[in-house]
Amino acid sequence: MASATDSRYGQKESSDQNFDYMFKILIIGNSSVGKTSFLFRYADDSFTPAFVSTVGIDFKVKTIYRNDKRIKLQIWDTAGQERYRTITTAYYRGAMGFILMYDITNEESFNAVQDWSTQIKTYSWDNAQVLLVGNKCDMEDERVVSSERGRQLADHLGFEFFEASAKDNINVKQTFERLVDVICEKMSESLDTADPAVTGAKQGPQLTDQQAPPHQDCAC
Amino acid sequence: MARDVNLNSLQELEREVILQVLYRDQAVQNIEEERIRKLKTHLQHLRWKGAKSVSPEYKEKSCARCQRELGLLLNRGAVCKGCSHRVCSECRVFLRKTSAWKCTVCFEDRNVKIKTGEWFFEERAKKFPTEGKHGTAGAKLLQSYQELSKISVVPPTPPPLSESQCSSSSNRLQELGQFKGFNKSVENLFLSVTTHMKKLSKSQNDMTSDKQLRATGPRQCAGRTERRSQSDTAINVTTRKASMPDILKPLNQESPRRLTSPVLKQEDLSSRPTPSAFFSGGLRHASLISINSTCTEMGNFDNANITGEIEFALRYCFKTCSLEICIKACKNLAYGEEKKKKCNPYVKTYLLPDRSSQGKRKTGVQKNTVDPTFQETLKYQVEPSQLGARWLQVSVWHLGTLTRRVFLGEVTIPLATWDFEDSTTQCFCWYPLRAKAEKLEDSILPSNGELEVRAKLVFPAGPRKLQEAQEGTDQPSPNGQLCFVVLGAKNLPVRSDGTLNSFVKGCLTLPDQHKLKLKSPVAKKQACPQWKHSFVFNGVSPSQLRQSSLELTVWDQAIFGVNDRLLGEARLGSKEDGAAGEDSGSPSERQWQKVLSSPNLWTDMTLILH
Numbered sequence: 084m085a086s087a088t089d090s091r092y093g094q095k096e097s098s099d100q101n102f103d104y105m106f107k108i109l110i111i112g113n114s115s116v117g118k119t120s121f122l123f124r125y126a127d128d129s130f131t132p133a134f135v136s137t138v139g140i141d142f143k144v145k146t147i148y149r150n151d152k153r154i155k156l157q158i159w160d161t162a163g164q165e166r167y168r169t170i171t172t173a174y175y176r177g178a179m180g181f182i183l184m185y186d187i188t189n190e191e192s193f194n195a196v197q198d199w200s201t202q203i204k205t206y207s208w209d210n211a212q213v214l215l216v217g218n219k220c221d222m223e224d225e226r227v228v229s230s231e232r233g234r235q236l237a238d239h240l241g242f243e244f245f246e247a248s249a250k251d252n253i254n255v256k257q258t259f260e261r262l263v264d265v266i267c268e269k270m271s272e273s274l275d276t277a278d279p280a281v282t283g284a285k286q287g288p289q290l291t292d293q294q295a296p297p298h299q300d301c302a303c
Numbered sequence: 304m305a306r307d308v309n310l311n312s313l314q315e316l317e318r319e320v321i322l323q324v325l326y327r328d329q330a331v332q333n334i335e336e337e338r339i340r341k342l343k344t345h346l347q348h349l350r351w352k353g354a355k356s357v358s359p360e361y362k363e364k365s366c367a368r369c370q371r372e373l374g375l376l377l378n379r380g381a382v383c384k385g386c387s388h389r390v391c392s393e394c395r396v397f398l399r400k401t402s403a404w405k406c407t408v409c410f411e412d413r414n415v416k417i418k419t420g421e422w423f424f425e426e427r428a429k430k431f432p433t434e435g436k437h438g439t440a441g442a443k444l445l446q447s448y449q450e451l452s453k454i455s456v457v458p459p460t461p462p463p464l465s466e467s468q469c470s471s472s473s474n475r476l477q478e479l480g481q482f483k484g485f486n487k488s489v490e491n492l493f494l495s496v497t498t499h500m501k502k503l504s505k506s507q508n509d510m511t512s513d514k515q516l517r518a519t520g521p522r523q524c525a526g527r528t529e530r531r532s533q534s535d536t537a538i539n540v541t542t543r544k545a546s547m548p549d550i551l552k553p554l555n556q557e558s559p560r561r562l563t564s565p566v567l568k569q570e571d572l573s574s575r576p577t578p579s580a581f582f583s584g585g586l587r588h589a590s591l592i593s594i595n596s597t598c599t600e601m602g603n604f605d606n607a608n609i610t611g612e613i614e615f616a617l618r619y620c621f622k623t624c625s626l627e628i629c630i631k632a633c634k635n636l637a638y639g640e641e642k643k644k645k646c647n648p649y650v651k652t653y654l655l656p657d658r659s660s661q662g663k664r665k666t667g668v669q670k671n672t673v674d675p676t677f678q679e680t681l682k683y684q685v686e687p688s689q690l691g692a693r694w695l696q697v698s699v700w701h702l703g704t705l706t707r708r709v710f711l712g713e714v715t716i717p718l719a720t721w722d723f724e725d726s727t728t729q730c731f732c733w734y735p736l737r738a739k740a741e742k743l744e745d746s747i748l749p750s751n752g753e754l755e756v757r758a759k760l761v762f763p764a765g766p767r768k769l770q771e772a773q774e775g776t777d778q779p780s781p782n783g784q785l786c787f788v789v790l791g792a793k794n795l796p797v798r799s800d801g802t803l804n805s806f807v808k809g810c811l812t813l814p815d816q817h818k819l820k821l822k823s824p825v826a827k828k829q830a831c832p833q834w835k836h837s838f839v840f841n842g843v844s845p846s847q848l849r850q851s852s853l854e855l856t857v858w859d860q861a862i863f864g865v866n867d868r869l870l871g872e873a874r875l876g877s878k879e880d881g882a883a884g885e886d887s888g889s890p891s892e893r894q895w896q897k898v899l900s901s902p903n904l905w906t907d908m909t910l911i912l913h
């Protein structure tokens with residue numbers, strides 16, 4: 084999925100060398116689904132089997148290079164425990180995109196997805212980009228939520244869907260990069276909505292130096 | 304929706320853990336804000352440069368960007384969907400893989416919106432209109448925490464943030480095992496966390512970000528004010544003689560005999576201040592007293608009793624790119640001449656930063672009223688993309704006899720935050736009049752550096768002259784001399800190799816539009832040039848100078864001597880109106896007034912270059 088979008092970026096290498104911007108991303112989901120593990124895998128490439136529940140909120144910063152562009156990600160890891168809810172929801176407004184996570188071995192965490200989605204609708208901006216992630220896909224033996232159910236729910240909610248494993252490093256990087264891509268798409272869309280020709284068109288935030296088609300000169 | 308979020312309900316340990324995160328976040332935020340500030344300054348600079356070249360009369364048949372003529376059949380140009388301006392084919396940038404394009408300015412605008420994250424704030428504002436841009440959740444939490452618990456904690460110096468490796472401290476409880484004693488003071492907790500974090504960050508050698516973090520540590524609002532304060536210092540030369548460059552010595556020590564002779568007369572004068580008291584010069588205390596009295600007597604820049612309001616409406620027509628200011632009325636204005644209860648008000652506007660006469664619009668003058676009705680519409684042609692960089696300044700003036708003008712108050716509106724699309728903002732509205740905004744020009748224009756200068760009016764203050772002055776005869780005394788020493792400059796926009804071959808041009812425009820021009824030698828290969836060059840303008844009188852303007856421009860000499868590059872300019876003295884003190888709000892203007900009112904005394908000035 085992610086590979087299909089890669090070609091969309093950075094055709095023009097030299098024109099915007101110092102392109103540099105910051106995205107804020109929030110990871111949410113029930114306690115123990117593996118949010119912190121997922122972030123540690125992505126940012127530090129580390130994993131610990133021990134479970135230490137997150138207190139309130141935490142974040143990590145990682146700069147990625149999408150071809151030519153340096154995008155600084157501030158990734159917020161929230162506590163899944165209910166008692167921290169007022170603090171964690173305060174961070175929804177600052178986030179451009181969300182990773183909503185459940186544990187494929189935990190039915191309850193899957194059932195809570197709908198509620199988490201409502202939280203996003205309530206506390207975040209209208210165009211919040213959300214990726215639904217079914218974590219711990221390395222534990223096939225203990226799976227209780229099928230991929231199909233995950234996909235269906237994602238479709239229903241209008242989110243993109245990944246199954247991933249923080250432990251075995253499956254789809255971790257891809258999830259983040261896909262989220263960055265969809266945020267970029269939203270960004271282009273919001274900047275170009277005044278221009279009907281561009282809306283919905285697949286374009287990244289960059290220019291080409293191609294010349295105007297001749298008929299454009301007369302358009303007025 | 305705005306829930307009250309605070310850290311009160313949490314246990315102490317949890318709170319400390321979260322505080323650590325908040326402080327780390329604050330450090331990230333500080334860096335980000337600094338980056339955005341730089342970007343915006345840069346953009347504003349671009350816009351402001353563009354604004355200079357755009358002719359005030361928008362020509363229908365020329366490219367709005369490069370002003371190239373457009374044809375009727377060929378090369379007709381097309382309308383940019385972003386700004387509705389007709390631009391030629393050269394001034395378009397195509398969005399990738401589409402035939403859609405934006406004009407160069409709209410495209411740059413778009414880039415900046417991406418880089419600053421402005422696009423997100425704009426989108427978010429659709430749902431949360433009251434949300435400020437920079438009030439992050441973390442900042443709010445931190446603030447509420449600091450307000451509620453008045454503990455005096457020294458926040459830890461955050462560790463350097465390595466971009467890819469991420470900042471180090473995870474807030475997992477497991478790591479807190481080492482802080483077992485829950486009773487430990489908060490300081491200790493912070494201390495150990497700090498050392499812990501420092502240990503982890505040792506391996507990283509990102510020294511630049513380290514420095515930046517130190518400078519903008521938690522709870523300090525990063526050193527924004529530092530530069531500004533420099534321009535505020537008016538240092539009296541007498542206290543600085545020791546440090547004076549050699550070149551100045553002869554000027555400074557001239558003819559003490561002549562100055563000390565009329566001592567008695569001076570004391571006499573200082574006890575009975577008159578507009579001309581400042582001609583006495585020589586004794587410092589005497590001249591200080593006279594400065595104050597001079598200012599109040601002249602009344603021109605006495606802002607003490609500004610009263611009243613002005614009613615106007617603001618509209619922008621995107622089709623015609625015209626900004627309309629409908630001036631309706633004023634009420635409760637102060638009298639232009641308080642004693643005579645006279646007031647002949649008129650309204651004047653500028654679209655700052657443009658203060659040229661082309662950018663000036665005026666209403667007619669209403670006679671003998673402090674509640675005038677104008678019903679006049681003042682118009683500007685200005686592109687939508689330019690609006691954000693402009694400030695509308697509406698000022699009210701009294702026109703006295705002999706075209707003397709008295710400032711009655713002003714309103715300044717940053718157009719960047721004005722919603723022209725919303726019809727409710729187009730209604731008439733009363734605005735309270737205010738005194739001259741301090742340093743407005745300095746704060747809205749991107750600075751191109753600072754120029755250090757020193758000025759003195761050399762005036763043969765013989766008894767005969769004093770007499771003349773007292774009698775109010777304002778005859779030009781061609782013996783006067785304006786000595787102006789260009790000391791040096793700093794923070795100039797340097798070349799890519801970090802140096803400059805800079806020089807200064809001084810142009811004194813006299814009331815009769817006669818121009819006296821002087822030029823300094825070139826300071827080769829210096830980023831912070833020290834010219835220490837004196838300009839001496841001969842044959843000018845103080846009264847002439849009060850109606851003159853001095854323009855100082857700093858240039859970078861072109862390598863092949865063709866096009867010298869303008870680095871910045873500063874202007875002193877009266878504007879095109881010829882009314883002294885009209886813009887006396889800025890520190891440099893006040894210093895200039897001081898130069899004029901205290902002859903034979905050096906005044907140091909730091910001028911902001913724009």
Ligand SMILES: Nc1nc2c(ncn2[C@@H]2O[C@H](COP(=O)(O)OP(=O)(O)OP(=O)(O)O)[C@@H](O)[C@H]2O)c(=O)[nH]1
Pocket residue numbers: 112113114115116117118119120121131132133134135136137138161162163164218219220221222247248249250251
């Ligand atoms: N097998 C397996 N275990 C995982 C995976 N991801 C996380 N875990 C384990 O699941 C447990 C919970 O992980 P955390 O990342 O701390 O959970 P969390 O979502 O951050 O929980 P809260 O902080 O309480 O919200 C830990 O014991 C992890 O080792 C995974 O992909 N596979």
Ligand SMILES: [Mg+2]
Pocket residue numbers: 118119120135136137160161162163
């Ligand atoms: Mg966690």
